Amino acid sequence: TRSFNMDLVAHKLYSVDYFLRRELESRFGPKVLTLDSTGAENIDRRELGRVVFSSPENLKRFNELIHPRLYKYMELEFDTLSHLPEEKRPDVVFVEGAVVIESGGASRFDEVWVTTLSKEECLKRVRERNPNLPKEQAEKRALSQIADEERLKYAKFWYNTAKPFEDNIKLVHKELERLKNQGKLRDVVMI
Secondary structure, eight states: OOOEEEHHHHHHHHHHOOOHHHHHHHHHOOEEEEEEETTEEEOOHHHHHHTTOOOOOOOOHHHHHHHHHHHHHHHHHHHHHTTTTTTTTTTTEEEEEEETTTTTTTGSSSEEEEEEEOHHHHHHHHHOOTTTHHHHHHEEEEEEEOHHHHHHHHHEEEEESSHHHHHHHHHHHHHHHHHHHTOOOOEEOOO
16 A cells, blocks of 8 residues: 655645746745755745635635646656556555545546544644644634535545544455455545
8 A cells, every 4th residue: 555645745846846836936926935944945835825725716726736736746656656566566545635626636536535524623633733823724724625525425435533543444444455355556535
């Protein structure tokens, strides 16, 4: 099994894709640029997040820019994995991506798995990942995603994080066995 987190892939793209940085600067202003500890130009993710989540229009403009690049990166990764010798090829590739449905990307994957959680838990997780983020901005981020009911329309499998961890692990293992028994490389997005 192999996994990718689309947020982390985006962070990688910020550092290696010069044209992405230029476009982010053009769309959202020069404050989204910063220099890292080595003096290399990168994206100030805190500032970018503040601007992107300040309005639905900015979020839409950001997603239109980043998602094609993310999907291209994932296509290249899937292609690379599919050409590995069989003994090194993963049975399943998981992609963690919160806004795959919103971006129209669900059809790119063999299956969609959905994790549901309460709005309170979602807000708590946003705050844990971004402890210095003002509460108002954290709420905007948490509320920017579509409702679980909409996500579940796309789900081949889902579990609720309010249930005990051990119960969810059993469900996930059962689904992994089902996928492995299909005998071909599968890509699954978890949202």
